[in-house]
Amino acid sequence: MSKLQIESALEILLQSLQSNSVMSKTFFWNYLKVFCKEGFLVDLQTLSIALVEKQAVFLIDSIACLDYKAAQQLDILVLS
Structure with a gap:
């Protein structure tokens, strides 16, 4: 995945979190599931x-609900 693709996906996730509607929260979790399954967690450094x-x-806390190993690695990368 390119950095631009990852940034675009993150923007969509962040926009869905800004709204407090149930529909937005549902979209967030569904999109996050797709985000985790479609290879965005392959390049954890980026x-x-x-x-x-x-x-x-x-x-990262939300990602941990779906893939705790990737979330642990992300925590390490973010802190270093």
């Missing part, structure tokens, strides 16, 4: 950089 740049490190 993802960690994008999370820091977008100030979205808090999304």
Whole structure:
């Protein structure tokens, strides 16, 4: 995955979190599932950089609900 693709996906996730509607929250979790399954977690280094740049490190907690091993690695990459 390219950094641009990852950043675009993160933008969509962040926009869905800004709304407090049930539909937005449902979209967030469904999109996050697709995000995790479609290979966005393959390049964790690029993802960690994008999370820091977008100030979205808090999304690691949500990723942990779906893939805790990737979330652990992301935590390490973000902290280093």
